[in-house]
Amino acid sequence: MRYLLFATLLLSHLLIQAQTLVDKIKKLRYDTEWQQVAAIPLQFSTYHPQGMVKxxxxxxxxxxxxxxxxxxxEPGEGVGHLFKMDSTGKLLAQITLGEGTMYHPGGIDYDGKHIWVPVAEYRPNSQAIIYKIDPHMMQSNEVFRFKEHIGGIIHNTDANTLFGVSWGSRNFYQWKLNTKGQTINTNASPEDLRIINPSFYIDYQDCHYLGKDMVLCSGLQRYSNNNQTIRLGGFDLISLKDYRPIHQTPIRLWSPTGLPMTSNPFWVESIAEKIRAYFVPEDDKASTLFIYDAILKP
Incomplete structure (x- = not known):
């Protein structure tokens, strides 16, 4: 009885936290002030970062x-990695993921027990392996394979489903899980599971489940005119009930080289009356963990 009460209280606390973060994200505006907290150089070869969880x-x-x-x-050649690092940017552990031509990890998610990682071919309309990883042991388990490039995945723990995005996030996919955590509709074709993304202003790079059928995705889009290109990043808060964004916000933050902060991995959390965001927009030797606080207006 004691353990049931503890589990109930913990679940209630997590749901309140999730709703608080969702409510804060809805307060983000195009003119929200972002204050830099830190810029931490990563102390290892990061290659081309894709997704991140804290x-x-x-x-x-x-x-x-x-x-x-x-x-x-040709699909090219490469190696997929999952790195574990501390808050100083020091590498603590790593594992490799993928198989053959499937070497491109995408956006990742953490469900409280496992990290979910898609690893696909580095081209659209291809194929992918979906893994779940024990973050403490850094051990991976293949969950299923799918005949499409999956560039990001989240675990909807409320509906017990997986939600994936395609190359460029033009299409969504959803898979049902049974009580053992096994997918039950992976034999369905991409055409049968495909859901068209109705939003076009950014392509999603990384997505995280926030609870109550809400997922937050970050990304960017390139806009060209007269041989000039502007890169704009942003957040989309999406409802998994109808797969439509309910709040879209440009993030007007750029790295020292001009890349949008939302170019690659990100993570957000609720801190006091603020939103704290973590970004790694740059590759390899230039990779820096940028930390920003969003100052929210009532």
Missing amino acids: IGEFFYMSSVEIIKRPGNG
Whole structure:
């Protein structure tokens, strides 16, 4: 009885936290003030970072090491990585993920027990392996394979489903899980599971489940005119009940080289009356963990 009461109280606390963060995200505006808290250089070869989660004081980041770039109909060669690092940017552990031509990890998610990571070919309309990883043991387990490039995945723990995004996030996919955590509709074709993303202003790079059928995605889009290109980043808060964004916010933050902060991995959490955001927009030697606080207006 005591353990049931503790579990109930813990679940209630997590739901309140999730709702608080969702409510704060809805207060973000185009002119929200972001204050930089820190800029921490990462002390290892990060290659091309993709997704990130924060578990306690540790960060877990997926990345693709490109050995041979894809092109001319060839899938290229590479290695998928999942890194564990501390708050100083020091590498603590790493594992490799993928198989053959599937070496490109995407956006990742943490469900309170496992980190979910998709690893796909580095090209659209291809194939992917979905893994779940024990973050403490840094051990991976393959969950299923799918005949489509999956560039990001989240675990909807309320509906017990997985939600994936395609290359460029133009399409969504959803898979049902049974009580053992096994997918029950992975044999369905991409065409049968495909849900068209109705939003076009950014392509999603990384997504995280916030609870109550809400997912937050970050990303960017390139806009060109007269040989000039502008890169704009942003957040989309999406309802998984109808797969539509309910709050969209441009994030007017750029790295020293001009990349939007939302170019690659991100993480957000609720801090006092603020939102704290973590970004790693740059590759390899330039990779820096930027930390910002959003100052929210009533």
